[in-house]
Amino acid sequence: MTETNQMQDAIRQSEQAFRSLAENSPDFIIRYDLEDRIRYLNANLIRMLGIGGAEEFLGQRPREAWPDGRYAPIEAASARARASGEPQRLELLVPAGAGKVEYHHLLVVPERDAAGTIVGTLMFGRDITEVRETEQRLRHFIDSIPGIAFTFRRDADGKFSFPYVSHAIREIYGLEPEDVRTDFSALHDLAHPDDRPVIEATIAESARTMTPYRLESRVCRPGMPERWLDTRAVPERQPDGSLLWYGLMLDVTDRKRAEETLRKRERELHHLAENSPDNIVSYDDEGRVRYLNSKLERELGKTLAELEGRKIGELFPDGRFAEIETTMLRAIRQGEVGPVVLPVAIDGQDIRHHQIRAIPERDETGRIIGALAFGSDVTEIIRLQEAVAVREQEFRALVEHSPDTIARFDRDCRRTYANPALLSSCGPEADRLLGTTPTEFPGGEWEQRYEEALRGVLASGAATDFSSSRHDTGGRIVHRLIRLTPERDRSGMVTSVLAVGRDITELMEQREKIHSLAFFDFVTGLANRALFNDRLAQSITDARWHATQLGVLLLDLDRFKAVNDTLGHNVGDALLREAGARLSRCVRDYDTVARLGGDEFAVLLPEIRDAQSLSGVADKILVAFAEPFLLDGREVAVGASIGIAVYPNDSEDADGLLKFADLAMYAAKHAGGQGFRYYTAEFTIQAHERLRIETELRHAVERRELELYFQPKVTMTDGRLIGSEALLRWKSSAFGMVMPDRFIGIAEDTGLIVDIGAWVLREACAAARAWNAAGVPHKVAVNLSPRQFADGSLEERIAEALSATGCRPEWIELEITESLLLENAERVRGTLEALRAMGFSIAIDDFGTGYSALSYLTNLPIDVLKIDRSFVKDMMSYASKAELVRTIIAMANSLSMHLVAEGVETEEQARFLLDNGCVVGQGYLYGKPMPKHELRVDTGDA
Ligand code: C2E
Ligand code: CA
Ligand code: CA
Numbered sequence: 001m002t003e004t005n006q007m008q009d010a011i012r013q014s015e016q017a018f019r020s021l022a023e024n025s026p027d028f029i030i031r032y033d034l035e036d037r038i039r040y041l042n043a044n045l046i047r048m049l050g051i052g053g054a055e056e057f058l059g060q061r062p063r064e065a066w067p068d069g070r071y072a073p074i075e076a077a078s079a080r081a082r083a084s085g086e087p088q089r090l091e092l093l094v095p096a097g098a099g100k101v102e103y104h105h106l107l108v109v110p111e112r113d114a115a116g117t118i119v120g121t122l123m124f125g126r127d128i129t130e131v132r133e134t135e136q137r138l139r140h141f142i143d144s145i146p147g148i149a150f151t152f153r154r155d156a157d158g159k160f161s162f163p164y165v166s167h168a169i170r171e172i173y174g175l176e177p178e179d180v181r182t183d184f185s186a187l188h189d190l191a192h193p194d195d196r197p198v199i200e201a202t203i204a205e206s207a208r209t210m211t212p213y214r215l216e217s218r219v220c221r222p223g224m225p226e227r228w229l230d231t232r233a234v235p236e237r238q239p240d241g242s243l244l245w246y247g248l249m250l251d252v253t254d255r256k257r258a259e260e261t262l263r264k265r266e267r268e269l270h271h272l273a274e275n276s277p278d279n280i281v282s283y284d285d286e287g288r289v290r291y292l293n294s295k296l297e298r299e300l301g302k303t304l305a306e307l308e309g310r311k312i313g314e315l316f317p318d319g320r321f322a323e324i325e326t327t328m329l330r331a332i333r334q335g336e337v338g339p340v341v342l343p344v345a346i347d348g349q350d351i352r353h354h355q356i357r358a359i360p361e362r363d364e365t366g367r368i369i370g371a372l373a374f375g376s377d378v379t380e381i382i383r384l385q386e387a388v389a390v391r392e393q394e395f396r397a398l399v400e401h402s403p404d405t406i407a408r409f410d411r412d413c414r415r416t417y418a419n420p421a422l423l424s425s426c427g428p429e430a431d432r433l434l435g436t437t438p439t440e441f442p443g444g445e446w447e448q449r450y451e452e453a454l455r456g457v458l459a460s461g462a463a464t465d466f467s468s469s470r471h472d473t474g475g476r477i478v479h480r481l482i483r484l485t486p487e488r489d490r491s492g493m494v495t496s497v498l499a500v501g502r503d504i505t506e507l508m509e510q511r512e513k514i515h516s517l518a519f520f521d522f523v524t525g526l527a528n529r530a531l532f533n534d535r536l537a538q539s540i541t542d543a544r545w546h547a548t549q550l551g552v553l554l555l556d557l558d559r560f561k562a563v564n565d566t567l568g569h570n571v572g573d574a575l576l577r578e579a580g581a582r583l584s585r586c587v588r589d590y591d592t593v594a595r596l597g598g599d600e601f602a603v604l605l606p607e608i609r610d611a612q613s614l615s616g617v618a619d620k621i622l623v624a625f626a627e628p629f630l631l632d633g634r635e636v637a638v639g640a641s642i643g644i645a646v647y648p649n650d651s652e653d654a655d656g657l658l659k660f661a662d663l664a665m666y667a668a669k670h671a672g673g674q675g676f677r678y679y680t681a682e683f684t685i686q687a688h689e690r691l692r693i694e695t696e697l698r699h700a701v702e703r704r705e706l707e708l709y710f711q712p713k714v715t716m717t718d719g720r721l722i723g724s725e726a727l728l729r730w731k732s733s734a735f736g737m738v739m740p741d742r743f744i745g746i747a748e749d750t751g752l753i754v755d756i757g758a759w760v761l762r763e764a765c766a767a768a769r770a771w772n773a774a775g776v777p778h779k780v781a782v783n784l785s786p787r788q789f790a791d792g793s794l795e796e797r798i799a800e801a802l803s804a805t806g807c808r809p810e811w812i813e814l815e816i817t818e819s820l821l822l823e824n825a826e827r828v829r830g831t832l833e834a835l836r837a838m839g840f841s842i843a844i845d846d847f848g849t850g851y852s853a854l855s856y857l858t859n860l861p862i863d864v865l866k867i868d869r870s871f872v873k874d875m876m877s878y879a880s881k882a883e884l885v886r887t888i889i890a891m892a893n894s895l896s897m898h899l900v901a902e903g904v905e906t907e908e909q910a911r912f913l914l915d916n917g918c919v920v921g922q923g924y925l926y927g928k929p930m931p932k933h934e935l936r937v938d939t940g941d942a
Pocket of ligand 3: 845846866868869902
């Protein structure tokens, strides 16, 4: 082999080696000649260019092969490499289609031959797009992280610096990377003073152990809020003996604050949970205990440490909390929330009831990560509720069985409840009660008012009573008192009204009875005095208003007392009833007839035409009363006296009217009865006079103002004086001579008659004794008042008079009136018999005017009948009176009684009396009453 051959071999061999290297290189390789014409493309480049082979590029310059000039810089680099003999580096941005670019890193190297002569250039290209893009992403990343990426260096002398620090240093520290490139102190000085020693120690430790460090520290920039940095760095020893840390400082201020808040919140929650009156447990999603508050710890007698991480079932295998566990698991699985009340048995204690509520706990994504269970002991509440339920049951029973009707109305006055009593009172329509208002059902005028009352209670909140009177299903009137009571909610607002109705029918009837007892006369059924007064007052008010007149009429039965005493109370009552009935028939419907008491009746006549019209009424009444009453099978003449007073003429008030009517009636009575009188002022004057008389009369005896006159009694055949009647005269220093008609009545009314009568007896006895002692028989008649009998001391007083005067009983005749006989028959009879037994003779005065019960004539010790002077006076004019006189005379004769005719004034009368058998007479014809000394008894020539 020649040297050349050897050389060529060597070249071939090296060429081969290059080829095989170039063909397998991951780089793309191009070989250029000295004119930059392409001499070779490796397989990788052909693949990259996507061409079939190298042929079409061979011999071309880059500028020719890629007319867009993308590789044009290669020619310049190639020229520089050839000129300098140095490799040239360049980076090209190459379009890669579809808008993409690729980074190509190119190395252009001069190619030498064996002698070292440059024969061309070799270009090695590499696609570094990925590297560049990674770099870019990294930069973006570093720029986007909330912190600083850095390299931190400690050189061999122990000096610290930041060779690299990302731009975020500006934002976080307010520094430029240059400020810390050679010295870290500008940055270190901004660390919180407390943190600096920690930072230094941590770095020293990392350097010593060559382990990564991590620390949290604070940055304090003047005038800026404190920031937290979380620094992590990995150390690496450098060949020059320095240490380099690669690291990140992350701004974790927000997280730190959140943590702080969280911790605070947690502390609060913990505090809450620990102080909660409830039992609180927190479970994880498997039902393991995570937390329980100390209240529950105490109650269970176990600590959180003992229970944490365990399931209830494991802790209490006896299953006593199985239900609680199920509830909690349900909350975890289904998100269900209680509350449920469960029995809880804790060792050695009674079963308690806990109300348990389980709430699922969720993380931010809403996933259930556990459950919170709250439990509270509601045993007492349940007990109370049970008690309330029992109570309610009791009340319900009461309400349901109550005889009262009970309804509840809502704010619209609709019934929301009706008890059975109410329902049954409504009959078949009861089902319409609920939900309706009273005006809707049953509706009506009363319901209208009732609903108004309900609304009133709803508005005012004040209870009220409402009364109802309606027919029940049986047609009976039922009275109800309905009490309406407001019901309020907790805020005090009236929400409903309770209506309790009570049947007060019986009460009302009772009340009516009482009312009638209070206002009506029991015997006659007429109004009583109270009711009369009431109506009178009312009528006066009306009359005043309408300027009308009204009349008050008082009526007194002339002979009631006599009937009552002789015939008994039952007959007396019958008389009163009949009298009332007659009276009622005589007046208008709207007049009020009342019995004021005893035999006194009153009639109120409102709205009369005039006062005169009342005389018509009075006449009518008198006619009705003139008719005999049929009592106990016999006819009895009673008669009445009527007094009339008129509003406003006589008086404008009730008392005045009654008083004046009474005076008028008194006048009518004193006028002889069976008549009426209007009130006149005269009566008042008389009433006053009566009072004055009474006052004076009290002193009449002691002042010796009384005197006895004597009226002769004669046999009319011959005019012979056989006796006299003692008649009282009062020679008053105040009034002058006063006749007995004016004062005897008053003396009787006041009882003065007893003393006066005693005086009369003594005087009469004295006179009788004087006359008889003279030898001429002379009987003195003495008038006795019924009051003297009532006194009870009559016999005694008469005996006194006899013994005081020496008079004998046979010289005295006692005159009594018929009315006396009617009063207290038995006692009077006793007295009369005693007097008779003493030797007195007894005469009945005014015979024929009184009550014509003849029975007493035969039963009582009576010697003489004195025919009343009214008969004598009228007997010549009226046949009826003449007949009556004849009857009296006949009767006296048949009973062997003596007769005296009173008031004989004419011979004619004397003749008639004599013709009919009455011999003894007394009257003006024979002599008026005269003083004692004027009566000439001694001789027979009167
Ligand atoms: P009397 O007992 O019926 O008395 C008869 C009265 O008739 C006397 O009135 C007498 O004056 C009157 N009189 C007699 N004759 C005639 C006559 O012809 N024509 C008329 N028009 N009247 C005649 P006097 O004295 O005024 O007495 C009135 C009444 O007073 C008596 O009625 C008697 O009831 C009563 N009285 C009088 N004195 C007493 C007495 O001492 N005690 C009692 N208790 N009553 C007496
Ligand atoms: Ca007499
Ligand atoms: Ca008489």
